[in-house]
Amino acid sequence: MIPKWILAVTSLAILLILFVSSLMIGSSWISLATVIDYLLHYSTTVKEHIILHILRMPRAIAMMLIGANLSIAGCIMQALTRNPLASPSIFGINAGASFMIVLCTIILPTVNGLVLAGAGFAGGLITVLIVLIMSLAIRGGKVEVRMALIGVVIQALLSSFTQGLLIFNEESASKIIFWLAGSAAGVKWEEIQLLLLFSIIGFVMAVSLSRSLSLINLGEDIARGLGQKIWTVRIVGSVIVIVLAGISVSIVGPIGFVGLIVPHMTRYLVGTDYRLVIPFAGVFGAILLTLADIGSRFVNFPAETPVGIITALIGAPYFVYLARRQSRSSS
Amino acid sequence: MNNLIGQKRNLIIILILSVLTCLLMMISIQVGAVRISWLEIGKAFIQRGDADLTYIILHYRLPRIILAILVGSGLAVSGLVAQQILRNPLAAPDTLGISAGAALGAVSTVLLLPVEMQSTWLTSLTAFVGGAIGASCVYGLSYRNGVDPIRLALVGIAVSACGSTLVQLLIIQSSTNTNTVLLWLNGSLWGRHWEQVMQLAPIIIIVVPIIWLLAKSLDIFGLSEESSKGLGLRIEWMRAILLLMTVILASGSVAVVGMVGFVGLVSPHIARRLVSGGHRYSVPVAALVGAIMMLLADVIGRILAPPLEFPVGLVTSVIGAPYFLFLLWREYKSKNRAG
Numbered sequence: 181m182i183p184k185w186i187l188a189v190t191s192l193a194i195l196l197i198l199f200v201s202s203l204m205i206g207s208s209w210i211s212l213a214t215v216i217d218y219l220l221h222y223s224t225t226v227k228e229h230i231i232l233h234i235l236r237m238p239r240a241i242a243m244m245l246i247g248a249n250l251s252i253a254g255c256i257m258q259a260l261t262r263n264p265l266a267s268p269s270i271f272g273i274n275a276g277a278s279f280m281i282v283l284c285t286i287i288l289p290t291v292n293g294l295v296l297a298g299a300g301f302a303g304g305l306i307t308v309l310i311v312l313i314m315s316l317a318i319r320g321g322k323v324e325v326r327m328a329l330i331g332v333v334i335q336a337l338l339s340s341f342t343q344g345l346l347i348f349n350e351e352s353a354s355k356i357i358f359w360l361a362g363s364a365a366g367v368k369w370e371e372i373q374l375l376l377l378f379s380i381i382g383f384v385m386a387v388s389l390s391r392s393l394s395l396i397n398l399g400e401d402i403a404r405g406l407g408q409k410i411w412t413v414r415i416v417g418s419v420i421v422i423v424l425a426g427i428s429v430s431i432v433g434p435i436g437f438v439g440l441i442v443p444h445m446t447r448y449l450v451g452t453d454y455r456l457v458i459p460f461a462g463v464f465g466a467i468l469l470t471l472a473d474i475g476s477r478f479v480n481f482p483a484e485t486p487v488g489i490i491t492a493l494i495g496a497p498y499f500v501y502l503a504r505r506q507s508r509s510s511s
Numbered sequence: 512m513n514n515l516i517g518q519k520r521n522l523i524i525i526l527i528l529s530v531l532t533c534l535l536m537m538i539s540i541q542v543g544a545v546r547i548s549w550l551e552i553g554k555a556f557i558q559r560g561d562a563d564l565t566y567i568i569l570h571y572r573l574p575r576i577i578l579a580i581l582v583g584s585g586l587a588v589s590g591l592v593a594q595q596i597l598r599n600p601l602a603a604p605d606t607l608g609i610s611a612g613a614a615l616g617a618v619s620t621v622l623l624l625p626v627e628m629q630s631t632w633l634t635s636l637t638a639f640v641g642g643a644i645g646a647s648c649v650y651g652l653s654y655r656n657g658v659d660p661i662r663l664a665l666v667g668i669a670v671s672a673c674g675s676t677l678v679q680l681l682i683i684q685s686s687t688n689t690n691t692v693l694l695w696l697n698g699s700l701w702g703r704h705w706e707q708v709m710q711l712a713p714i715i716i717i718v719v720p721i722i723w724l725l726a727k728s729l730d731i732f733g734l735s736e737e738s739s740k741g742l743g744l745r746i747e748w749m750r751a752i753l754l755l756m757t758v759i760l761a762s763g764s765v766a767v768v769g770m771v772g773f774v775g776l777v778s779p780h781i782a783r784r785l786v787s788g789g790h791r792y793s794v795p796v797a798a799l800v801g802a803i804m805m806l807l808a809d810v811i812g813r814i815l816a817p818p819l820e821f822p823v824g825l826v827t828s829v830i831g832a833p834y835f836l837f838l839l840w841r842e843y844k845s846k847n848r849a850g
Binding site for chain 1: 652653655661662664665666668669670672673676677679680683684696697772816819820821822824825828829832833835836839840843
């Protein structure tokens, strides 16, 4: 296995390169010198600086934070449910958050970011409750795979509700459809502040929970034997997932499959110690989503493509691979 | 004697379902943005009524109702056959990737080809090709010493996600018209006229009776693997032919109304609970159940918030998804009891 510090340095370097490229690349190309000049001293008289400040910088930061959030949420879910197919999108948490957020924007069109984030949390909470109830009702058998199937059905149900809501609001429907595909174009600085705040809270909580997650990942009996309070860990873990996924969805819409792929990548590279998995997953998630975001600018250049479409096209084949492997190991 | 009672019961159920279908048709003609009285409807059919109302009835409501019945029975029979020949209770146009593939095929024809090259036949054809590709992808990818039902469903979900993402991408690139997006991704009967009825009717009217005539062969697939293998090569041929018909029925429906969820998955289960005695009965019952589900979903979609209307596919998902969860739960419970 690669030494951890080499992995950490390389991945942070890659992230930095991608971050800078994401500032440079777009419908108008901005040189590296201008970007560095902007980062050192921002001036409102230079046109490129304004583009960077208003459009590219918040977007790049949002993508990094949200990539990290979704990946960490995915890690926690996979550890808690001991289910390699678990992730915020597969279990319908993104869909639940989207539903509440769309409902909120339609009932109160002039709503602020904090309320939307709250709506996202509420939607996530409802979905987590449904999934928990289902997992209590259905035990035994190939529970991992069955849970994923239930999650997908709940997701289908919730997104039907969301799209049903769109009918009531024809004017902003096309904007909401774009948002529902997951897009970071047009993120504002106020939203970044909110995102940063909740991301830091979620991240700190996740790291402090990581030891318990490693133990639960060994098996519930072992964890209980080692003095873990399983239900406390489950509840705290679910709260973290709701906060991280809810705030992300409220800002860029539901972005699928990041939370599914990155935890697998991370465990492959750093092992199953969640004290390492969680921070690394954060960095890898940031890398993946920044990369997908850069890619999304080229699909239909110079027009934008929602980044969620890119992640879905990368993630769905990976899900097939996991589903195949999953049923082999359990049969 | 028992058999005779069973037959009688089956016939009564078919009769009840037919009456229910007719009732829903009548309600469906009546409700909508404009409520039309029975008297006006009667007058319209003998060409004596108010000209506007007659136009609404004959050119908007009637084709729509017929289309709902055609699509519902097409999807339901397609699901029934798929579940039987693959011996998989979770097989259906949606989980086999047929719907998403067909939608992708149809949407790419509609959006990418120049208008003068387009025709309803071409759309149906590309939908069929897309559906066949989707089905082969799902079946191929989930094959590993046979096909496990739940694995098939998961792979189908992923392949469908890919397909509908590509549909979304195509639509976002070419137009941002809300109705088109909702229509293809959810299935809608909005704005459908006689032209679309003519596009789908031949397919359903030819293929569904053929499947009904093949009911005996369908029953054979329900036997154990060994006894059906004893019948030799013919059964593999039969499987291939029936699978082809499944794809034709489902992609024909999707080409006309977009992706309608859960009808093909849920109706066969309801049909099998209602009647016994083989596919001679379950094929027509599934077709009726599918038609009723579509008609009901369409009526609900129109009366919830007039003059707005919900796409029929949204309503079928909202009805079908909980039922599907219930099926999973029951299947798990029966397995648990047996083990």
